[in-house]
Amino acid sequence: MEKVIKKKIDEIIRVNHAGEYGAQRIYSGQIKFCKKDDLKKELKRIIKEEYEHYEFFNEEMINRRTRPTLLSPVWHYGGYFLGVFTSIIGEKYVHACTEAVEEVIVEHYEEQIKFLEQKGVENKLLKKIKKFRADEDDHRHFAENSNMRQSGVKLFKRFTRELTKFAIKVSKKY
Ligand SMILES: [Fe+2]
Numbered sequence: 001m002e003k004v005i006k007k008k009i010d011e012i013i014r015v016n017h018a019g020e021y022g023a024q025r026i027y028s029g030q031i032k033f034c035k036k037d038d039l040k041k042e043l044k045r046i047i048k049e050e051y052e053h054y055e056f057f058n059e060e061m062i063n064r065r066t067r068p069t070l071l072s073p074v075w076h077y078g079g080y081f082l083g084v085f086t087s088i089i090g091e092k093y094v095h096a097c098t099e100a101v102e103e104v105i106v107e108h109y110e111e112q113i114k115f116l117e118q119k120g121v122e123n124k125l126l127k128k129i130k131k132f133r134a135d136e137d138d139h140r141h142f143a144e145n146s147n148m149r150q151s152g153v154k155l156f157k158r159f160t161r162e163l164t165k166f167a168i169k170v171s172k173k174y
């Protein structure tokens with residue numbers, strides 16, 4: 001495989017591994033402090049899929065000998081903090097957080113799908129990312145149904161979007 005493509009694939013594995021780890025940390029913080037049973041049940045259903053996603057990239061990382069991101073502690077504590085924080089300040093923020101994070105992940109997976117399709121490489125990886133993209137889209141829909149018109153919630157959502165984008169950008173390279 002071309003060196004440039006190999007480098008890009010390494011980036012894909014590294015950033016997805018970090019992102020899926022971050023996602024499970026967010027949901028785990030939310031679950032821990034969630035007081036509503038129906039919401040908790042839904043979050044638990046979602047986190048199960050995040051574990052699956054993470055496991056896949058973790059194995060890929062080992063098999064391909066890709067190094068993990070140096071930002072691991074940031075994803076570990078930052079993700080958990082975001083989860084706990086949103087869970088404590090209220091359900092609206094839990095949904096805003098989910099929507100923001102999942103939206104960015106869906107866009108991000110779509111970019112990767114386009115890249116792999118264009119290059120015609122890594123068919124197995126491509127299929128997995130497509131499947132995960134559909135899962136993330138489903139997580140996003142779950143949040144979308146809730147009421148988030150308040151300006152404070154909107155602002156928080158925008159902030160979380162930018163934060164996620166930034167973390168993704170850095171984790172690709174470092
Ligand atoms: Fe995921």
Ligand SMILES: [Fe+2]
Binds near residue numbers: 023050102136139
């Ligand atoms: Fe997700």
